Amino acid sequence: MQKSQRLIQLMMRINAKRSFTVRELAEEFGLSTRTITRDLQELSELGVPVYSIQGRGGGYKLLRERVLPPISFTENEAVALFFACQSMDYYSSMPFGEGAEGALHKFYHYLPADIREQIDRLKNRVMFWSPYRSMSVEILQTLLQAIMIQSVVTIEYKSSSGVSKRDIQPIGLYASSGYWYCPAYCFTREDIRQFRADRILSAELNRAVPGRAEVSRKTLLDKPVQTDQEQITLELEVTKKGVWMLESNARFGPHLHRHEDGGGTLTLEIAAQDMAFYLDLIWQWGEEVIIVEPAEAKAYMRRKMEAMRLLYGEPSPKGGPA
Incomplete structure (x- = not known):
């Protein structure tokens, strides 16, 4: 097996294991512990966040997030993905933090020079424009995390009638005209309501309140049934x-x-x-x-x-x- 192929397979394996020892990997790949140690050092230099665990037993652990293995793209796919990521630049706040910006930078940096030149010619000529709306990145990230782990969120919400404190179970997040919206089950109203993210003054995960199973199965494609309303x-x-x-x-x-x-x-x-x-x-x-x-x-x-x-x-x- 070529070294490049071995490094890719090793990256995929440690992504799956998250925590491992050199001896485990050596036995799995049929290599010496010295070779595996050198490979791990090389992956670390390439940016894979691996660090050693001190103490008895020792071993290694994958720090923070997992790193995806290399993926090949055609030229059209590369241009499409670049502008798909860039479209998010026109939103004042994103629930993904700096992830989108970091991915866009890496993606552009590793493109062939001629493709970068083509993209440079299209910059400021192809836009996915959205009106600027000021809202909290931290609140958007809390709502997104709640959706991923199916957690209830305690929010302070500003409406026309004033500020109220509510427990909600978010169904999803979507953007329209620059605003972010969060349809959610409101435990106060005992019904599904739509909340505009810029009107949420604070948001905190609340694991003490159990979520509703039927709400966790809903998506943005499920419209609330309002048969009880005139x-x-x-x-x-x-x-x-x-x-x-x-x-x-x-x-x-x-x-x-x-x-x-x-x-x-x-x-x-x-x-x-x-x-x-x-x-x-x-x-x-x-x-x-x-x-x-x-x-x-x-x-x-x-x-x-x-x-x-x-x-x-x-x-x-x-x-x-x-």
């Missing part, structure tokens, strides 16, 4: 310009039905308690999106319009009500 049907008429504005919207676009004249209609089933949220979104499109039903949605918009009129309406000449 549902309403939101019907909208959309102008040609409104269709152009709504078709790329993730909440409204999939439900949009286009007409031959370019306009369209939209029918959407929503929870009654979420009506104000959806109507506030519709407000931004003004006269391009018209509410047909329900009547309470129209009434909500009329109240909102009246509030705006009172706030921004022209004052009367004598300074009285407009």
